[in-house]
Amino acid sequence: DLATNCGDKMKAVQVISLTLLCVVAASAQVFVPGKCPKPAVQENFDVTRYIGKWHEIQKLPNVFQRGECGTATYNLKAPGVVGVLNSELLADGSINSITGSAKVKDPSEPAKLEVSFYESSPPGPYWVLSSDYEGHSLVYGCTDYGLFHMEFAWILSRQPTLPEETIEELHSIMTAYGISVHKLTSTNQDEAFCTAMNQ
Numbered sequence: 001d002l003a004t005n006c007g008d009k010m011k012a013v014q015v016i017s018l019t020l021l022c023v024v025a026a027s028a029q030v031f032v033p034g035k036c037p038k039p040a041v042q043e044n045f046d047v048t049r050y051i052g053k054w055h056e057i058q059k060l061p062n063v064f065q066r067g068e069c070g071t072a073t074y075n076l077k078a079p080g081v082v083g084v085l086n087s088e089l090l091a092d093g094s095i096n097s098i099t100g101s102a103k104v105k106d107p108s109e110p111a112k113l114e115v116s117f118y119e120s121s122p123p124g125p126y127w128v129l130s131s132d133y134e135g136h137s138l139v140y141g142c143t144d145y146g147l148f149h150m151e152f153a154w155i156l157s158r159q160p161t162l163p164e165e166t167i168e169e170l171h172s173i174m175t176a177y178g179i180s181v182h183k184l185t186s187t188n189q190d191e192a193f194c195t196a197m198n199q
Contacts, residue, residue, distance in 0.1 A: 029150060030060045030183050036142035036149045039177040042128045045111035047104070049133040051076050054156035057167065058184045062152055067096055069194035070187050072156065080104040084115060089197055102126055124152070130173055136162055138170045140179065153179055160189035 056070030067088030075083045082102040090096050100117035104110050114123035124141050131137035141152035155162065155170050171181045188194070 029063050030152075030180055031145075031148050031150055032180065033148050036144050036151075037177040037179065039127070039129055039140060039173075039179070041109065041111035042130055043111075045128055045131075046133070047080070047082060047110060048076060050074060050128070050131060050137070051082065052158070054137060054158060055160045055189055056154055056187045057157050057162045057189070058155040058186050060151055060153045060180065060183055061185055064098075066090065068188035069197045071197065072154075074102075077101065080107065080110075082113065084117075087197065089194060093196065095196060130170065134158060136166050136170065138173060140174075151179060153184070155184070160191065160194070 069089040102113040102115040116123035137156040
């Protein structure tokens with residue numbers, strides 16, 4: 001009958017969803033139940049002051065970053081369009097780099113950018129929640145998938161280190177919006193370890 005059929009379909013959907021979730025969870029992506037939070041972004045964000053090189057200090061684990069010594073270098077390509085170069089040192093000693101571009105979606109909210117690395121995939125949100133341009137930057141991205149959402153976050157620094165009190169301040173901003181601070185991992189930026197990145 002119809003009720004049994006619907007019940008079977010629901011079970012199948014639940015099994016598929018659960019399987020998908022397990023596969024993605026195994027690949028260290030942060031999934032959270034419910035909808036994306038809507039954190040406040042930096043007011044009067046000035047992208048021209050943001051360009052240049054940033055070192056990754058901490059991040060929420062994601063499927064596309066597997067290395068250490070991570071850096072992000074931004075350059076202005078056109079008004080509201082930023083060129084992106086992300087690099088990391090892999091375990092085998094090779095450097096993995098990817099280029100993309102970030103665009104301001106709405107000029108009235110310049111701190112909300114959308115970044116894309118592949119023409120075939122949709123752009124992802126890159127929201128600057130806090131930056132003093134010369135020291136730190138807190139970046140957040142979130143995508144809704146119905147009953148759960150996928151989160152990205154990076155704490156960046158102009159130097160390979162960042163004062164502990166600054167990190168704590170940025171953690172408190174994240175905590176206020178329910179972003180999973182306890183899942184952040186630290187990136188190895190040890191100068192000797194990362195020498196290959198600077199050659």
